Amino acid sequence: MTTTESGPAARHDPVYDEIFDSAEFKDLRRRYQKFVFPASVFFLGWYGLYVLASNYAHGFMSHTLVGNINVALVWGLLQFVTTFLIAYLYARYSSTHIDPAARRLEKKYDDHMRGGL
Amino acid sequence: MEAENLTRILFVGVVLLTVGITFWASRQSSGASNFYAGGRNFSGFQNGMAISGDYMSAASFLGISGAIALAGYDGFLYSIGFLVAWLVALLLVAELLRNSGKYTMADQLAFRMRQTPVRTAASTSTVVVSIFYLLAQMVGAGSLVSLLLGVSSETAKNLTITSVGLLMIFYVVVGGMRGTTWVQIVKAVLLMTGTILITVLVLAKFHFNISDLLGSAAANTGKGDAFLQPGLKYGGTATSKIDFISLALALVLGTAGLPHILIRFYTVPTAKAARTSVMWAIGLIGAFYLMTLVLGFGAAALLDTGEGSAVANSGGNLASPLLAEAVGGGAGTTGGAILLALVSAVAFATILAVVAGLTLTSASSVAHDLYATVFKKGDVGEKEEVRVARISAFVIGGVAIALSIPAQKVNIAFLVALAFAVAASANLPSLLFNLFWRGFNTRGAVWAIYGGLISAVGLVFFSPTVSGAPTAMFANHDWQWFPLSNPGIVSIPLGFLFGYLGSVTSKEPNADEKFIELEVRALTGAGSEKAVVH
Numbered sequence: 001m002t003t004t005e006s007g008p009a010a011r012h013d014p015v016y017d018e019i020f021d022s023a024e025f026k027d028l029r030r031r032y033q034k035f036v037f038p039a040s041v042f043f044l045g046w047y048g049l050y051v052l053a054s055n056y057a058h059g060f061m062s063h064t065l066v067g068n069i070n071v072a073l074v075w076g077l078l079q080f081v082t083t084f085l086i087a088y089l090y091a092r093y094s095s096t097h098i099d100p101a102a103r104r105l106e107k108k109y110d111d112h113m114r115g116g117l
Numbered sequence: 118m119e120a121e122n123l124t125r126i127l128f129v130g131v132v133l134l135t136v137g138i139t140f141w142a143s144r145q146s147s148g149a150s151n152f153y154a155g156g157r158n159f160s161g162f163q164n165g166m167a168i169s170g171d172y173m174s175a176a177s178f179l180g181i182s183g184a185i186a187l188a189g190y191d192g193f194l195y196s197i198g199f200l201v202a203w204l205v206a207l208l209l210v211a212e213l214l215r216n217s218g219k220y221t222m223a224d225q226l227a228f229r230m231r232q233t234p235v236r237t238a239a240s241t242s243t244v245v246v247s248i249f250y251l252l253a254q255m256v257g258a259g260s261l262v263s264l265l266l267g268v269s270s271e272t273a274k275n276l277t278i279t280s281v282g283l284l285m286i287f288y289v290v291v292g293g294m295r296g297t298t299w300v301q302i303v304k305a306v307l308l309m310t311g312t313i314l315i316t317v318l319v320l321a322k323f324h325f326n327i328s329d330l331l332g333s334a335a336a337n338t339g340k341g342d343a344f345l346q347p348g349l350k351y352g353g354t355a356t357s358k359i360d361f362i363s364l365a366l367a368l369v370l371g372t373a374g375l376p377h378i379l380i381r382f383y384t385v386p387t388a389k390a391a392r393t394s395v396m397w398a399i400g401l402i403g404a405f406y407l408m409t410l411v412l413g414f415g416a417a418a419l420l421d422t423g424e425g426s427a428v429a430n431s432g433g434n435l436a437s438p439l440l441a442e443a444v445g446g447g448a449g450t451t452g453g454a455i456l457l458a459l460v461s462a463v464a465f466a467t468i469l470a471v472v473a474g475l476t477l478t479s480a481s482s483v484a485h486d487l488y489a490t491v492f493k494k495g496d497v498g499e500k501e502e503v504r505v506a507r508i509s510a511f512v513i514g515g516v517a518i519a520l521s522i523p524a525q526k527v528n529i530a531f532l533v534a535l536a537f538a539v540a541a542s543a544n545l546p547s548l549l550f551n552l553f554w555r556g557f558n559t560r561g562a563v564w565a566i567y568g569g570l571i572s573a574v575g576l577v578f579f580s581p582t583v584s585g586a587p588t589a590m591f592a593n594h595d596w597q598w599f600p601l602s603n604p605g606i607v608s609i610p611l612g613f614l615f616g617y618l619g620s621v622t623s624k625e626p627n628a629d630e631k632f633i634e635l636e637v638r639a640l641t642g643a644g645s646e647k648a649v650v651h
Contacts, residue, residue, distance in 0.1 A: 012634035019643065020633045028640055036208040044369070047201045051365040054194060054347035055358045062346040067328030068335065072190055072347050079197045080403055087207055087399045091392060099389060102641045109643030 015112045019105055028101040035093050039086055046082060050075055120442070120454035121267050127462035128262075131307075132284065135469060138299045139292035148649070149499045152293035152506060153220035153481050154383040156649035159298060161390040165397020168381050170301030171474040172199075172372075172398065173308060173405055174250075175257045175467050176533045181406070182440075183433020184530075185413020186422050189334070189344035191351055192413055192433075194361075196406035198368030203402065205545075206373040207395040212388035213552050213639035214379060219646050221478075222376045222544065223486045226551050229631030230559040233491050238566040240486040242543040243376040245570060246536050247479040248517065250377070251472055253532035255281055255521040257434070258468045264435060265461040278521045281472060286514035288473040289480060290507045297473045298384060304470035309405065311463035315437070315456070316408040318444040319415035330411070333418035344417070360601045364534060367605030371537030374544030377478040386648035416440040432528070438464065476517070480510035527590065531582055534603060535573070542569030542608035546616045552639060554620075558628035561620030569612025576604035 019025050053061055054072065061072035150156055159167070174180075177199065184192030218225035223239035258281045259274040266273075288296055323330040335344045343349055351361035372378060382391045416436035420443060422428045428436045438460045442448055445456030484506035489497045497505075547565040550557040576599045577583065583590050585597030601607075638644050 012631060013644075016634040016637045016643070019637045019641065025637065025641070029636070032640060040205070040208055043201060043204050047197075047365075047369060050197070051194075051362060055352070055361060058346065058348055058352065062342065068331040068345060069328055070345055073193075073331075073345065076190075076193055076197055077407075079201055080407065083201055083204060083399060084403060086204055087396055090208060091396055094389075094392060102388075105637075105641040106643045109637075109641070113644075 013112075015109055019108060022105075024101055025105055028098065028105065031097045031101075035090060035097075039090065043082065043086055047079060050079060120457045121265075123454055123458035124265055124461045127458050128465055131462050131466045131469070134303065135284075135288065135300045135466070138303060139288050139296040142292045142296035142299050149220070149503055150646075150649050151295060152503045153485065154380075154646075155294035155298050157384060157386050157646065158648040158650075159384045161385060161393025162397055163298070163302060164381060164385050164390070164394035165401065166305045167298045167301040167384070168378065168394055168398040169401040169405070170303075170305035170308070170470045171377060171381060172402060173305070173467065174254060174471045174533070175261065175464055176253060176529055177405070177409070178308065178312075178467050179257070179261065179434045179437055179464055180530055180533075182409045182412040182416060183428070183431070183436040184350075185410065186416035186420070186428055186436035186440075187433045188350040189338070189340065189414075189417065190347050191349050193410055194347070194351075194365070195368065196409060198365050199372070200399070200403050200406055202369045202372035203395060203399045205370065206378070207392065207399065209552070210373045210379070210548060211382050211391045211395050214548075215382045215385065215388045215391040216642045216645040217552075217635055217639045218379075218383060220380070220383060220485050221482045222379050222548075223482065226547060226562050227486075227490070229551070229628045229635050230562055230625070234563050235559055236486040236490050238563045239544075239547070240482045240491075242539065242566050242570050243482040243486075244479050244513075245574070246374075246376055246539050246544070247475045248513075248520070249532050249536040249539065250375075251475045251479075251517045252521055252524050252527070253529045253536070254468050254472050254475070255517060256525055256527060256532070257529045258465075258472075259521065259525055260431070261434060261461075261464060261468070264431060265438060265457075265464075274525065275522050279518055281468065282514050282518035282521070284469060285472040285476045286510055288469075289477045289510040289514075293503075294380075294384060294477060297470075297477050298381075300473055301470045304466045305401065307463050307466050309401065311460055312405060312408045312412070315441050315444060315460065316411045316415075318456075319411055319419070319440065322415075322419070322444065330414055330418055334414040337418050338422055356600050359606065360603055363601050363603035363606035366609055367534060367538040367541050367603055370541035370545050370605075370609060372540075374540035374548060375536070376482065376540075376544065377474045379548075380478055380481065381474075383646070388642050388645075412437050412440060415444075419443050432530075434529075472517075476510055476514055479513045480506045483509040483513070528582075531602070535577055538577070538603060538605045538608060539570055539573045541605055542573040542612040543567075544569075546609075546612040550613075550616050550620070551635070555629060555632045557616065557620050557632075558623060558625035560623040560625075561616045561618075564619030565612050565616030568615030569608055572611045573604045573608040576601075576608055580604070 063071045181196050223236045226235050226239055255278050259278045262277040263269055263274050331345055335341050338344050351357050385391050441460040442453040442457040446452035484502055488505045489502045543566045547562045579599040580602050581597050582602045585595035
C-alpha cells in the first residue's frame with residue numbers, strides 16, 4: 001500500500017474518500033473519540049493529581065487509615081484499580097460501539113477491491 | 118557454593134531452553150513478514166504475554182523491588198507510572214498503529230509523508246532509544262551475573278556481557294520476530310511463576326497481613342513511618358520534587374513511544390487482537406507490579422538494607438534474589454539455595470528476552486527504513502532486505518557489546534529513564550500528531566523527532582547526572598547548567614511544540630490528502646496488512 005520511493009506517497013484509491021465521507025464512518029470516528037479523549041484526560045489528570053499530592057500534600061498522604069496503611073498506599077493502589085477499570089470499560093465499549101461498524105466498513109472496502117480486480 | 122552451582126545449572130537450562138525454542142520457531146518461518154512481524158498470526162493472549170515479557174525488564178524485576186527495599190514508598194511510584202502508561206498505548210496507539218503500519222514505527226509516519234526524511238528521523242530515534250535501553254539491560258546483566266555467581270573480576274563481567282550479546286544476536290538472526298516472541302512468552306511464564314512463588318512465601322511469613330508486613334519494613338529499616346510515606350527519595354528539595362514530576366511524565370508518556378513495544382502490535386492479525394494483547398499485558402504487568410510491592414517491602418522487613426549491606430551495595434538490585442534465599446530458609450540451607458538459584462535464573466531469562474526484542478527492533482528499522490527505503494529507494498527484494506536485517510542484528514549487537522563494557526559504571530535506572538524520556542519526547546508527539554491531526558506533515562514529523570531527541574539527550578548531557586556533582590559520570594568536570602536529572606518536563610512539551618511549528622510553517626497537500634486513507638485504515642482496518650496463512 002505504501003510507496004517505497006523517496007518522493008511523496010502515491011494517490012490513494014478513491015474508495016477511501018468514499019468511506020471517509022460516509023455517515024457511518026463519521027459516526028464511528030465520533031464514537032471512538034467520544035470515549036478515548038475524555039478517558040485520556042481523566043486518567044492523566046487522576047495520575048497527575050496523585051503525583052502532585054505525593055510531592056506537595058505530605059500530611060494528607062501520610063494520614064494513617066488502618067494499621068500501617070496510609071492514604072498514599074491506598075491512592076497508589078487505586079491507580080491500579082482505575083487502570084484496570086478503564087481498560088475493561090474501553091474493551092467493552094469497543095466491542096459494542098466500534099467493532100461492528102469497523103467490520104462493516106472494512107467489508108465495504110474488501111468488496112470494492114474484489115470488484116475492482 | 119551449593120547455590121552458585123545450582124544457579125549455573127539453571128542458567129545453562131535457560132540458555133538451552135531459549136536456544137531450542139529459537140530453532141523450533143525458525144523452522145516454520147521465512148520471508149519479511151515472518152522475520153519482522155512473526156507472520157502476524159499470534160493470538161491476542163500470546164502477544165499479551167510477549168508484551169509483558171518485553172516490558173518487564175530486569176530494571177522492573179530487580180530495580181523496582183530494590184528501589185522499594187531502599188526508598189520505601191518512593192520506589193512504588195515508579196511502578197504506578199509504568200502501569201498507567203499502558204492506557205495511552207491501549208486507548209490512543211495500539212489499534213490504530215496495527216491497522217496503519219507494517220513492520221516498524223516509521224511505517225506509520227511514512228504512510229502520508231516524504232519517505233526519506235521521515236524514515237531517517239524515525240529510524241534514528243528508534244536506534245537511540247533501543248541502544249540506551251539495551252545498554253541498561255546488558256550492564257545490568259554483567260553486574261547481576263557476577264554478583265550471583267560470586268565472580269567479581271572485570272574479565273568475568275566482560276565475558277558475561279559478551280555472551281549475553283552473542284545470545285541475543287542468535288535469537289534475532291535465527292528466530293526473527295517469531296523466535297523472539299516465543300522467548301518472551303516463556304520468559305513471562307518463568308517470571309510470573311517465580312514472582313508468585315516468592316510473593317506467597319513472603320506473605321506467609323506475615324500471615325498474609327499486609328499491615329504487619331509494612332510495619333515490620335518500617336521498623337526493620339529504622340526509618341519508621343517515613344518509609345511508608347512519599348518523599349524519602351524525592352521529597353528533599355524543591356528541585357528534587359520537580360525532578361520527580363519530570364520523571365513521572367516520562368514514565369507515563371514514554372511507554373507508548375517505545376519502538377520495541379510498538380512493533381509488537383504488528384504480530385497479531387487484527388486491531389481487535391492488538392487491543393486484547395494490551396488488555397492481557399495490563400493485567401499481567403499490573404499483577405506483577407503489585408507483587409514487586411510485596412517483594413520490596415518484604416526485603417526491607419526481612420533483610421539488612423542498611424548502609425554497607427549487600428542490598429544497599431548493589432543499589433537494590435540484589436533485594437529480590439536475597440529475599441528469595443531468606444524465605445527459602447536462609448543462606449546455607451538447601452531451600453535458600455534452590456530459591457536463590459531459581460530467582461537468579463528468572464532474572465537472567467528476563468534480561469535475555471528483553472535484549473532480544475531490542476536488537477530485533479533496531480535491526481528491523483535499519484534494514485527496512487534505512488537500507489530498503491532511504492538507501493535503495495525501495496528497489497530491493499524481500500530476501501535481500503531480511504538478509505540485511507540479519508546483518509544489522511550482528512552490527513547492533515556488536516555495538517551494544519562494545520558500548521556496554523566501558524559503560525559498566527553507568528547507573529542502570531538512569532539509562533532506562535533516559536530511554537523513556539527520549540521515547541516520550543521524540544516518538545510520542547509524532548505518533549499522536551500523525552494519527553489525530555490532519556495538518557501534521559513531513560517537516561512537523563522531522564522537527565518533532567529531532568527536536569524531542571536532541572532536547573532530551575542534550576538536557577541530560579548538561580544535567581547533574583553527567584557532570585558537576587559528586588555522583589556524576591564525570592565527577593571531576595563541571596559543564597552542568599540544567600538542574601534536573603530527568604529532562605521530560607521540558608523536552609516532552611518541546612517535542613510537541615516542534616511538531617506543531619514544523620507543520621504550520623510548511624504546506625504539504627499530499628500529507629493532508631493521505632490523512633483520509635490513514636484515518637480510514639486506522640479506524641476500520643480497510644487495507645491493513647494481513648496475517649500470513651500457513
